[in-house]
Amino acid sequence: MALLGGILLLVMMTMTIVDVIGRYAFNSPLRGAGELTELLLVSLIFMGLPAVTLENGHVTVDVLTEHLPKWSERWRMAAIGVINTVILTLIGWQIWLHASQIAAYGDVTTTLRLPIAPIGYFCALCTFASAAASFMASFLAPSHSSIKG
Template identity: 55%
Template sequence: MTRSGIFLGSIGGVLLLAMMGLTVCDVIGRYLFNSPIKGASELTELLLCAVIFVGLGAVSLAEDHVTVDLLTEKMPQAVHPSRQALTGALSGLILVVIAWRLWIYADQIGGYGGQTTNLGIPIAPLGYFCAVCAFVGGLITAFLPLRRFIRRLQE
């Protein structure tokens, strides 16, 4: 795993740990002291969103996306490099389109000042963060298999 992957994985782990700690404290406060943490569900949702999109970059760098190989295992070995390059490029393109739509959605949310209900945390910055993470993940998802394919052609 690369340094970037370790860094992104570590950030995701810290966010996940914070989400877990918040949930534990909220449950203890709710059931033992009858005093839940105000806005805990909102913070959990925001943290979960951040964990997912930070994790996207780490997964892309490690090329650990979920795959289903119902047909691919029956294909000849010679087809696999070009298939991987094509599926990487298409997956990357899909992630870039998702990033574009997330950016537009974040613009809309920012335009009307969307924020969480209880704590009043602005939602648009999280949308922009998710869009950037999806865009970077898309570039990585497309780039790594294409680079491997080009290197194989040059051999």
């Protein structure tokens, strides 16, 4: 996953450099560079979502939780994981429905005429994978090493 993400970043970087040089040096920008950048960026973001979720790498705020007893940490993390699983599943389902609508319309990008629906389905699948990762992470070892059971 990390290798594919790195390749996507390299492609986006190269495409941006070629576009900027072509635009300012030769007055000939790379056709469709903006569209491709958008599609690659959304793919990259959703592709990393399951990995971040599995590692409990999301940003958290512990204003209230730092005052809770240590023994409740394991239960709280499990409950949050289950809630996150439900929310991510609902989001994935809505993305899937939206991608289905886009597919039914046959919507494509403006310049390159690339179909948009496959990116939507990919985002939905990545969100479902993130929901599964959230469920698994909620029952694995706690993310904080200071928990004493």
